[in-house]
Amino acid sequence: EAGVAQSPRYKIIEKRQSVAFWCNPISGHATLYWYQQILGQGPKLLIQFQNNGVVDDSQLPKDRFSAERLKGVDSTLKIQPAKLEDSAVYLCASSRTANTEAFFGQGTRLTVV
Amino acid sequence: KNQVEQSPQSLIILEGKNCTLQCNYTVSPFSNLRWYKQDTGRGPVSLTIMTFSENTKSNGRYTATLDADTKQSSLHITASQLSDSASYICVVRGAGNMLTFGGGTRLMVKP
Numbered sequence A: 001e002a003g004v005a006q007s008p009r010y011k012i013i014e015k016r017q018s019v020a021f022w023c024n025p026i027s028g029h030a031t032l033y034w035y036q037q038i039l040g041q042g043p044k045l046l047i048q049f050q051n052n053g054v055v056d057d058s059q060l061p062k063d064r065f066s067a068e069r070l071k072g073v074d075s076t077l078k079i080q081p082a083k084l085e086d087s088a089v090y091l092c093a094s095s096r097t098a099n100t101e102a103f104f105g106q107g108t109r110l111t112v113v
Numbered sequence B: 001k002n003q004v005e006q007s008p009q010s011l012i013i014l015e016g017k018n019c020t021l022q023c024n025y026t027v028s029p030f031s032n033l034r035w036y037k038q039d040t041g042r043g044p045v046s047l048t049i050m051t052f053s054e055n056t057k058s059n060g061r062y063t064a065t066l067d068a069d070t071k072q073s074s075l076h077i078t079a080s081q082l083s084d085s086a087s088y089i090c091v092v093r094g095a096g097n098m099l100t101f102g103g104g105t106r107l108m109v110k111p
Helices: none
Strands: A005-007 A008-013 A018-022 A031-037 A045-052 A053-056 A065-068 A073-080 A090-095 A108-112 B006-007 B008-012 B019-025 B030-039 B045-051 B056-059 B062-067 B072-077 B086-093 B100-102 B105-111
Touching: A005 A090, A008 A018, A008 B019, A018 A090, A031 A073, A045 A065, A045 A073, A065 B056, A073 A090, B006 B086, B019 B030, B019 B086, B019 B105, B030 B062, B030 B072, B045 B056, B045 B062, B045 B072, B072 B086
Parallel strands: A008 A108, B008 B105
Antiparallel strands: A005 A018, A018 A073, A031 A045, A031 A090, A045 A053, A065 A073, A090 A108, B006 B019, B019 B072, B030 B045, B030 B086, B056 B062, B062 B072, B086 B100, B086 B105
């Protein structure tokens, strides 16, 4: 079974630029999560989707972050404009249902300079 | 407020030695607790899951314990190997399937 795929693996941008990350979850997984992991800390949930609907986006900085999962499969996370403090690893995870094990992708490491 | 605190923040041990990582939580109500291993540059991978009724569960050289009364869990690694060098993250599932992550313990195993 293929795992959660994320791209790109690494991205370096200047502050105030825009960036987008892509996630392809495990086939059949209805729940998809985006996490932000700052170096040395545990992951922090940004947004959770159930199919193509948003379940929880309470910690998503909506003035600059947006995410979508239009067809209930792939998802994109966008930051516009980026700030220095957005430098982190962005992890995508998926699970078959909202209360089953979440499987993580390798993450996208974003550096904002 | 739901919180998960892990200790120590970092740990260095010699290959072959044992170690124990701690996780204290205030998540309520409690559904389950999972330990993840996160290698550098990779996403977290589940090691073990503990439910309310389970006290101990082993996965190879990893043994997790849970004390639901004191809201504490530990992860014991026996006969450490160089490949055990990673971050270990404690994650508690609470109400509404919300996951609360600990900050992780960074373990380095030296030869």
